[in-house]
Amino acid sequence: MSKKKTDVPVLSQSLLADGIYDMWIETDLADSARPGQFLGVYPANKVTLLPRPISICEVDRERHALRLVYRVVGSGTAEFALYQRGDYISVIGALGNGFPLEKAAGKRVCLMGGGIGIPPLLGLSKELSAQQGAGGLSQKLQMPEGATSTLNSKPAALTAPKSITSVLGYRDDDTFLSAEFDSFSGVVIATEDGSVGTKGNVIGAVKENGIEADVIFACGPMPMLRAIKAYAQEKGIKAYLSLEERMACGVGACLGCVCKTTVKDSHSHVNNARICTDGPVFDAEDLDI
Amino acid sequence: MNTQVEIAGVKFKNPVMTASGTFGSGMEYSDFVDLNRLGAVVTKGVANIPWEGNPTPRVAEVYGGMLNAIGLQNPGIDVFIERDLKFLEQYDTKVIVNVCGKSVSDYVDVVERLSDRKVDMLEINVSCPNVKEGAIAFGQNVDALTQITKEIKKHAKHPVIMKLSPNVTSIAEMAKAAEAAGADAISLINTITGMKIDVHRRKFALANKTGGLSGPAIKPVAVRMVYEASHAVNIPVIGMGGIANGDDAIEFIMAGATAVAVGAMNFHNPYATTDVIDGIEKYMKHYGVEDINELRGVV
Numbered sequence: 001m002s003k004k005k006t007d008v009p010v011l012s013q014s015l016l017a018d019g020i021y022d023m024w025i026e027t028d029l030a031d032s033a034r035p036g037q038f039l040g041v042y043p044a045n046k047v048t049l050l051p052r053p054i055s056i057c058e059v060d061r062e063r064h065a066l067r068l069v070y071r072v073v074g075s076g077t078a079e080f081a082l083y084q085r086g087d088y089i090s091v092i093g094a095l096g097n098g099f100p101l102e103k104a105a106g107k108r109v110c111l112m113g114g115g116i117g118i119p120p121l122l123g124l125s126k127e128l129s130a131q132q133g134a135g136g137l138s139q140k141l142q143m144p145e146g147a148t149s150t151l152n153s154k155p156a157a158l159t160a161p162k163s164i165t166s167v168l169g170y171r172d173d174d175t176f177l178s179a180e181f182d183s184f185s186g187v188v189i190a191t192e193d194g195s196v197g198t199k200g201n202v203i204g205a206v207k208e209n210g211i212e213a214d215v216i217f218a219c220g221p222m223p224m225l226r227a228i229k230a231y232a233q234e235k236g237i238k239a240y241l242s243l244e245e246r247m248a249c250g251v252g253a254c255l256g257c258v259c260k261t262t263v264k265d266s267h268s269h270v271n272n273a274r275i276c277t278d279g280p281v282f283d284a285e286d287l288d289i
Numbered sequence: 290m291n292t293q294v295e296i297a298g299v300k301f302k303n304p305v306m307t308a309s310g311t312f313g314s315g316m317e318y319s320d321f322v323d324l325n326r327l328g329a330v331v332t333k334g335v336a337n338i339p340w341e342g343n344p345t346p347r348v349a350e351v352y353g354g355m356l357n358a359i360g361l362q363n364p365g366i367d368v369f370i371e372r373d374l375k376f377l378e379q380y381d382t383k384v385i386v387n388v389c390g391k392s393v394s395d396y397v398d399v400v401e402r403l404s405d406r407k408v409d410m411l412e413i414n415v416s417c418p419n420v421k422e423g424a425i426a427f428g429q430n431v432d433a434l435t436q437i438t439k440e441i442k443k444h445a446k447h448p449v450i451m452k453l454s455p456n457v458t459s460i461a462e463m464a465k466a467a468e469a470a471g472a473d474a475i476s477l478i479n480t481i482t483g484m485k486i487d488v489h490r491r492k493f494a495l496a497n498k499t500g501g502l503s504g505p506a507i508k509p510v511a512v513r514m515v516y517e518a519s520h521a522v523n524i525p526v527i528g529m530g531g532i533a534n535g536d537d538a539i540e541f542i543m544a545g546a547t548a549v550a551v552g553a554m555n556f557h558n559p560y561a562t563t564d565v566i567d568g569i570e571k572y573m574k575h576y577g578v579e580d581i582n583e584l585r586g587v588v
Contacts (some may be wrong), residue, residue, distance in 0.1 A: 002320045003320045003321070004320075004321065005321070005558065005559050005560065008335040034551040042557070046505075047353045048350060049350060049353070049354060049355055049504050049505075049556060049557045049573075050350050050355060050556055050557065051350075051556075051557075092559065094414075160325050183422075185364065209334070236414055245345055245346065246345065246346040246347070246348050246349065247348070248348045248355060248357065248553075248556045249311075249317070249555065249556045249559075250556075251318070251320070251321075251390060251559065252313065253311065253312055253315045253318060253333075253358050253471075253555070254310070254311060254348070254357070254359065254363045254556065255333075255342060255347070256347045256348035256357060256359060257345070257347070257349070258342070258345060258362070258383035259345070268339055268340075268342075268364040268368075269339055269364050269365075269368060270339045270340065270341045270342070270362065270364070271341075272341055272342060272362055272476050277317070
C-alpha cells in the first residue's frame, strides 16, 4: 500500500467541543485506511514546514471520505480550523500501522480513550461492531478478485469480538463524540471533575463498573497509557496502545518520533521504535514507557 | 541539455542529491519518488556499531524551518551493509555513504568495512551538533579536521567528501584545511546550532536543549558559506541548506556548488528531490542553458 501526499477537498467542518474540530475530507486514501492510522496534515502557511499528525477518526469508504477530529494546539491546527467546505487541504497518508483488529476475535474488547485520544477509537468501535453486525464469526476478509499473495494465499478470517465496551475519559462534561460511541459499543465515561460518570480516570471507571476485558485498545496521554499498561499487566490482559510524539517526516526516515521499546526496533535495532511507521499502535508488552 | 556533473571522477546524472539524515537510505521515500531519477542518495550517518540517539522530543518546528537533535540513531555498519546497501543496489543512482563516529578509529572502522562495497563516495560527518563525542568536535577546529581527514584518506578506497559545519568563525579556513588534508570534495552546510524554549511549559522544546536548525530559514547563510568555501578551494563543493525548488538549487550552483542536496524540505514535500530536478531543467530550458556546468559560480 503506497503512501502519497495530495491536496484534497474539505467536505465539511464544524466545532465539536471547545477547541476541538470535526472535519471530513474527500480522498481515495479512505479506500485503504484503517482505524488507528493517521494523516500528516500540512498548514498552507509556508513558514510551517512539518505535517501535523492527526489520527483518523472515521473512514467512509462509500463516500471516499475520512473524518479528522483534532484539537487546536498551535498555529498549524488553528489554520486548519478555518477551512470550510470546498477548500483544499494538503495531507500525506495514510501513515502508521493501525490497530490490530484481528486480536479482537472472539474476545471481550475494551476501548480506552482519553481526551483527544478518543477520536481514533470511534472508527475502531465502528469497524469492530460492523463485524458483529455482519454475522461476525464467519465473516472473511475480501480479497480482490484474482489477487494472489504468497504471504497470504488464503483469505484471513476476521472474526467478530464477543463484546465491545468503550471507556472514555474527559476533563469535564464536554463529552465530545461519546453519543456516537453508543451506536457501536457500550459506553462508560470518566471525568476529571466528576461532572459525568466516574470521577477520575478511565482505570477508575473500569473498576467502578466492573468491566471485564480480554483485550484493550487505547489511545490518550502518556500517563494514561502507562497506567493502562500496568493495569493490563496486573490483570493479564493484552493491551495495544497508540502513542504520539513530535514528528517530522511521518514516514520513518528522520527517526524523530521514537519511543523506548523492550524489544529490538525494526530500523536501528536499539530499542527505539519509530512511532510513525512501527506504530503508532504497539503491543504494551513491547513498550518501555 | 546536459545536467551531468562530475565530482572526483564520479559522474552524476544530475546535481541533485539527498541531504544525509533526511532521506534514510531511500527506502521510506521510494513510495514517493523514483530513486533512479536522483543524482545520488546520500544515506543517513552510519557508525561502526548501533547508536541509540537522543531522548525525545527530538524535533521541533521553528519559523521557516525546524530543529532536530536525533543524535545519529543508526543500526551500525553491519545491518547497514546487509540491508541498506543491498536495497540501494537495485537503483541506477550513485550511493554516497555518510559516516559518523565518536573517535577517529570509529570512522576508520566504518570506512574500512565499506572498502570492498559497491559505494560511489563517502561523506564524513564531522559536523553533527547533536552528539557529545566526536562529530562536530572534529569539524570546528582546523587541526582536528586536518588530522581526521588525513587519517580517513589513508584508509578510504572511495573518494572522500568532508561535510563541514556552519558553526565556525571562518568557513573558508575549514574548507582549505579539508582540501589541504586530501579531501576530494566538501559538502556544506550541516545544521546551525539553535534552541527553542516552550514559554507556556517553561521547558526546552528539545530534550537535548539544543538542536540543528535546517529548512528555508538557513538558506541565505548556506548560500553565503558555499560562496565563500568554493572561492577558497579548488575541490568541488556540494551545497545544501533549505533547498526547496529548482531556483534554490540554481542559486547554490551560481554561488559555486557543483552539486546540491535536498534536506528538510523532504519532510514538507516528499517529492522535493524530483521537483528540484524538474525545476532545474525548466530553468535551463527557459534561459537556454545547454550545460548545467556553465552556471557554476557565475556570480
